Amino acid sequence: MSTRRITNLVRRLWTSVTTRRQVGWLLWIGAAAVLVLVGSWLITSGRREAQILRSDPDAIPAQARLMDFAVARGAGVFRGQCAGCHGADGKGSPARGVPDLTDSDWLYGSGQVRDIEKVAYYGVRAHNPRGWSLAVMPAFAQPVPAAGEKLAPLSPGEIQAVIAYLQSRAGHAADPAAAEAGRAIFSGKGGCYDCHANDAKGDPAIGAPNLVDGIWLYGDGSRQAIFDSIAYGRQGVCPARAGRLSALRLREVSLYVFALSHRSRPHSDTSRP
Template identity: 40%
Template sequence: MPVFSHRLLIALAACTLLGGAAAVWERWSTDRRDNQILSLAPEDVLRRPDLVSFAIAEAKPVYRARCASCHGADLKGNVRTGAPDLSDSVWLYDTDSVTAIERTLLYGIRSRQPKARNVAEMPAFGLRGLLTPAEIGDAVQYVLALSKRPNLAEAAVAGRQIFLGKGMCYDCHGPDGSGSPDYGAPNLTVNVWNNGGDQNTIYHNIYYGLAHVCPAWYGVIPLERIRALAIWLHSISHAAPAAVASARAIKSS
């Protein structure tokens, strides 16, 4: 009996030691790779498949904890809250680089953080009396035409005048409606609608304006996890062909 106890103790001690060593190794390995994805320039990480895989594994739990409540567990966004679909290849702000995505994660959008993306917002054209309901109706038809959807041709022609004139829509969305990544003004020609793309919703959004918020995560999520999230989101958007994204958007709208 004493001999058995003695062996059991030795086995337990060995297991404990092995487990401890494995935990230390895992921690050391994670720290090393965290350090690597932060040390490299954001875009250079993409050239290291091992680091991208690591970043994806690290990012998923953070996404579930911090981002999924708005953007959805499937990353498809939510048209009711205006949270964009993160699985497509369409980005509101900046170029679709890891650096740009990371910047949005760090400082947010209209998050009250001084470095947040907060250049402009969609004005409430109807509420403010900048456009009459009839003019907004025409503008809606032109927006439908821009996204190559069925529209009332005569109203769309009048809407074009509003778009390029009184409404000054071109100032943010560009004369051809292709948007401006500097302002976060969406591209109206690709038929991707963060807030829903039906006529009533477009009318509502022109009438009441839009100014959605994304929180700033700098100081909340560790820097290496923010970088991992940016890498993951970038890799997803580049795995999704634009045509697929567009088709999905048409289906959802």
């Protein structure tokens, strides 16, 4: 068929009243179908949102569809509210004392959705009465290492001894005499055991890090970085978001963080939400 014949055919069809009516009907049906689709999408989203809010947060990761829905939305919240400090990939920054949220090492609690949500709501040392703020790392080079605590300062030599003890505990080479002196300081006058526990493995009830697992919140684990933590103290802050983000957004971002750190765990359940 030549182009002219096609054009003629189309023109004839269009000028016929019946065809115009049929096209009109088709447009109406198309519009109605779009409305139905958008409507059912909105209803499903609304139902999932309600379910996310109603559920025990720790039970959501096992519900694959609901979890995927929440995680996809939480990713946007994370980009806007958290990535500036924790990094777009959630791996944090040892140079700034921001923890990696993708590993299984937790300062506070044990990485359950509830634990993450508590930090997302109330923060760490963020002057929120419901947030984490039970301990700070004293500055042992100061005459008074921690306000309100009976702790004596440590000399640079004593600090080096404690570092030798921690390094020997972590399986690194260290001078045995220094390590022994450091052990005595750790479980004696330094008071380190009080927060970091007798075995130096830390205390997730107050956010005192494990000092012998090779994972460092501050710096690269070099003697200098450890020295700086002990001599000058540390008190990292994670901002509170309660009142600034809705309960739904806070739960979505907490589920996203949970997913970051539990990537290898397969969804066990495919039930419909």
